[in-house]
Amino acid sequence: MKKIFVLISYLVIFALSVTAYQAKLSSPIAEDKGHLLPVALKSIASGTTDQELQQLVKTAGKNDDKLSIAGMQHSQGGQTLYPDAIMVDMKPYNKILSFNPGQKTITVQSGATWDDIQKYINPYHLALKVTQSQNIFTVGGSLSVNVHGRDIRHHALIETVQSFRLLTAEGSILQVSRQENQELFTSVIGGYGLFGIILDVTLELTDDKLYQYETKEVNYREYDSYFTKEVLANDQVKMHLARISVAPVSFLTDMYLTNYLLAPDQTRLEDYDSLKRDSIIALPKFFLGLARINDSGKNTFWNVQRTYTMKTDGKLISRNNSMRSDSTFMDYDHASKTETLQEYFVPVNEFADYIDDLRSMLEKEKDFNLLNITVRYVEKNEEAVMSYAKEDMFALVMLINQGTSKKAVKETEAFIQKMIDLTLAHQGSYYLPYYSYPSSLQLREAYPRTEEFFKLKQKYDPEERFMNLFYKEYQE
Known part of the structure; x- marks a missing residue:
């Protein structure tokens, strides 16, 4: 009788563990590096091709799911996350697409890190113009917060961006630059993932010295x-x-x-x-x-x-x-x-x-x-x-x-x-x-164009497909 009781106890514990594990898989918890704001997600998804990411966005539209975009998740406070959203993990989308040493430009997918780029361009005696002092972040994440670094001749990252491709809430892909879709160029960079998924980016480089x-x-x-x-x-x-x-x-x-x-x-x-x-x-x-x-x-x-x-x-x-x-x-x-x-x-x-x-x-x-x-x-x-x-x-x-x-x-x-x-x-x-x-x-007060920013969000994503806690907190 005692052995049967022990066996039943083990089976109960096992069943509870499996249930808890399945619950964790179905509602994963994501958090930033500060661990102050864990967010329960619906799921985590990723893609390695444009088609996979497009399908992800279109399916989310059909199911009325919210999407949050993540790279290395170093933007503290969880502002780029959203409860019960599908978190799009961009890290696997990380290829170097083209490189022109003569023109000093490189095109990379947004999940690539600055370290990836440095390793690629260093043999050509080329260097980045702007990035953080650390090289661990993804390019897409850095664009989304418009980083700056210690270079006093090149300043905000936006200065070094020639163009990028954006996957919109409708699932279409737009070419974005200072000449094409200029309104999106100035709102997506520093836009905290609210306008779509940055696919690939063409950056200006400089000489390594x-x-x-x-x-x-x-x-x-x-x-x-x-x-x-x-x-x-x-x-x-x-x-x-x-x-x-x-x-x-x-x-x-x-x-x-x-x-x-x-x-x-x-x-x-x-x-x-x-x-x-x-x-x-x-x-x-x-x-x-x-x-x-x-x-x-x-x-x-x-x-x-x-x-x-x-x-x-x-x-x-x-x-x-x-x-x-x-x-x-x-x-x-x-x-x-x-x-x-x-x-x-x-x-x-x-x-x-x-x-x-x-x-x-x-x-x-x-x-x-x-x-x-x-x-x-x-x-x-x-x-x-x-x-x-x-x-x-x-x-x-x-x-x-x-x-x-x-x-x-x-x-x-x-x-x-x-x-x-x-x-x-x-x-x-x-x-x-x-x-x-x-x-x-x-x-x-700090950002006088905040209302313009939120209106642009409504213009380009009226269904609020791309969502995060920053927008929920401050949009009125």
């Missing part, structure tokens, strides 16, 4: 003047990156920076053009871990960062290698905390005053765990409908350690809204890919 690091320490009050006179006005400086201290010992006062100067001897490029991967990951992970814990850890992390950067002065690096950090040292797994990003844009001439006001605000918020601020430059570009650079701006990218409980998320949201109000008061704006902490009013 050998750069020489130049490092310097400055006070935040000197930074805008130094940047304008010594960096932007110097044609030999091609890239630039700065960090401002969040360590208590020098909180929002001390800065160090790296300029990437054109190396005097370009014949040495071949000595440095083998594509690298990040190394010695354990050490930066260790010091970043200390910074999460207390003020002493933040002081140590800042000193290590600054000291290491200063030691790179005079060293050489290829352009491609300067644009391919995989940043795995920032991977973070904690039971009750996560790490999120915020990015604020402020006019160059507002930088010092903005930092003073930001410091005053942050010093009163002792529980706000700010780990790092990176500063980049973005030139004015209003070509995309949802453009963030209304004038020449410094972009401040903030890494924040926060709790995952409902209470912690609400507290973070309230404080971030205060920081956004401060940014707006300094004629700034903020970057859209991160959590939907900003209010609807803040969105419309």
